[in-house]
Amino acid sequence: MATKLTPTQIAWRAAQDIEDGAYVNLGIGFPEMVARFQPPGREAIFHTENGILGFGEAPAPGEEDWDLINAGKKAVTLKPGTAFFHHADSFAMVRGGHLDVAILGAYEVAENGDLANWSTGPKGVPAVGGAMDLVHGAKRVAVITDHVTRDNRPKLVKTCSLPLTGVGCVTRVYSSLAVIDIENGRFVLREKLPALSLDELQSLTGADLVIPDAVADLVTPELT
């Protein structure tokens, strides 16, 4: 099997689709990496649920101000044009359709766009945060994820088996093997790793892939 992309490389690929001037919310954890790979000449404005628009990268260690954090409780910095606001205004931005893109992680994505990313079932402590708001708010909801689970089961599935975060909300998946759009309730392949055969990719995917005439090569820089 072809060497899959690293999380950093997936983040890089997702970043290439963010337009100049876009308002973007990045989910906690892995999706936060997307901010590091804005293409030259483009500048996105990042939103965080806890009331900051237009924040900058992490401060140097020791320079943190713990009143200036993102939704992942990591320290961030100010940039010219930053604005602070309260949580109701923050989610007016989310729910009101003002964000251009939200990029989230996933446990499972179904071919109809259903997303499961908040609960692995009745065990443990459930936590949802802002994910359920984001998936029904942003104009475009994309997922970045490994193509399969640690024990090699597909994360792109026919129907989600885990509790849903949102119904029919995801339109694009950036995985470790491919870029896949969700259109009319089907997974449509747009890009795949060059060394990966269509059969291999299908065998690692839990629902039928629609293969258009043109499938581009998924190529990223070396990034670890």
Place this chain on the structure above:
Amino acid sequence: MATKLTPTQIAWRAAQDIEDGAYVNLGIGFPEMVARFQPPGREAIFHTENGILGFGEAPAPGEEDWDLINAGKKAVTLKPGTAFFHHADSFAMVRGGHLDVAILGAYEVAENGDLANWSTGPKGVPAVGGAMDLVHGAKRVAVITDHVTRDNRPKLVKTCSLPLTGVGCVTRVYSSLAVIDIENGRFVLREKLPALSLDELQSLTGADLVIPDAVADLVTPELT
């Protein structure tokens, strides 16, 4: 018949019931006069629908700033502790029950507390402003009004004949002849002009007055 109170005297009487530190909204026009008669040692904080809390009296003529006006579009002034906010926050204060008192004018008040003060019927141009919000928001809704119309018909009635502003919302009426509470769907007389007989007052009132054992004299300073 006894000399009725002037509008200024009615406003004075209403002002005596406003406690120190109360948050108060005064309706456009005649009710605005209430602000002039705060008893010594008490300070109310005045709210206006268009986004000011804690404003002061009118500026000297020629000193107006037309960005600093009240809901009646009259110029006001700043005081220490003033705050500005937008219309949704302003009506969160109103609807959310944060105002202690709203004092409004009336076309009719019914014995069940119904108020009609926004429309005299289908002719002309209707206008409602913030009255319908205020009557269901403030902790106490009082009315100041002449006791009768210009052609001597009662304004305190059994049932409003004009379009309602709010249902069962008024709890006290300061009229040109009396102070009347609305309790359990009845007009309860609290104060009346000393020279006015109970029969005279009843004859000018469109619903039965409940007369408790103690009815105080309604006495105000000479004010025109």
Place this chain on the structure above:
Amino acid sequence: MDKTIPDLATAVSGIEDGMTVMIGGFGGSGAPIELIHALIDRHVRTGHPTGLTVVNNNAGNGHVGLAALIEQGMVGKLICSFPRSADPKVFTDLYLAGGIELELVPQGTLAERIRAGGAGIPAFYTPTSFGTDLAKGKPVEEFEGRSYVQERWLKADYALIKADTGDTMGNLTFRMAARNFAPLMATAAAHTIVQVTRLVEAGGIDPEVVVTPGIFVQGVVEVPDPAQEEVLNRADAHYPEVA
């Protein structure tokens, strides 16, 4: 990112016949007079836009700003709470002649419907107007024994508002009670166009005092010394000027 627009004509060039336009201001305070007059200029020149649905607290005063827009025959419907003023003649005459439609909305409900439009809340319940003519035909529901009226969100194609300071990213502050509906309208319109008295670079506004974050703003045009409706009306101004 630079949201500045070079001139007023460009600022209002996207507004088309039949659109819904929210216009900031409460009476004269906060009224974006120059943006409104630029829209009138376009109508004088091209005959468009017309048949607009306008959302404002009032119905204009005198013969400038919103009143002039109505007088020009550009407004088919007005959604407002209080169509009275010192001189509401323009609206009153047209309304009584059946030449303009009026949707009367309680002021707090108007504000909340606009906020709901901006916040993605399609409907909410309010005690306001329960049992009155303005609640007729609306769903009613009881919560904890009290009755409430269901109200729907209000959105617009354009919002035209006035701010005090604006930066190139669209962050805004307002001046005193001129704030009123503007921050709400900015959230509820697909295109929010702002005339700012002072335009600054990004970073020129303290992030703590931004009232409207730039995400709600699509265009900013500088109008350094804006007219005040109240002052124009006291001088009996007309727009377009009477020759």
Place this chain on the structure above:
Amino acid sequence: MDKTIPDLATAVSGIEDGMTVMIGGFGGSGAPIELIHALIDRHVRTGHPTGLTVVNNNAGNGHVGLAALIEQGMVGKLICSFPRSADPKVFTDLYLAGGIELELVPQGTLAERIRAGGAGIPAFYTPTSFGTDLAKGKPVEEFEGRSYVQERWLKADYALIKADTGDTMGNLTFRMAARNFAPLMATAAAHTIVQVTRLVEAGGIDPEVVVTPGIFVQGVVEVPDPAQEEVLNRADAHYPEVA
């Protein structure tokens, strides 16, 4: 009018067993550590209050602030969106042992429910959580062909929040992202008690930059150099201090 309270013990003296208490903060930013610890002090001294329902975005971290309140056994129910943190052991252990009730609410819905409580809106519709387990049992309605979930307002007996500057009339400003839920909670509680880092006279805050107007605040207590939860936890602090 003077809403200042002389000390922290007095500030929290009105909170009784079984009350609902909203506590500001998102993670550690904005957490009113000193007010929470004053409440714990009272419990250590008197055994009260207990059986509290606490509303906060999170479930505490480490052994200070909200986590310490839970550890002290004072919280019967938590309403929050994200009970995870770097060190959520206190809540996690108690929850898994069945010792505390959890109502999980999506973060934006939590914010909007609190705002609704403060704004007199008993219910509203949101697309958030439609079709998920968190919408189970809630009314669903369709508007323009899209489905929405009806959510109810959330109110409290008390709100405990942290502000940056406060004046004697209760007007408040906040510091950066420490603002988060505090301005909403101030509107939704019958009694809002604020610890301010800097107390000034009325007039000491520019009326344009007031974030929470004084009408939403019942008491203000000055805490000049407030602790930051994140810093306390990095030092492995416990409250009450481990002897």
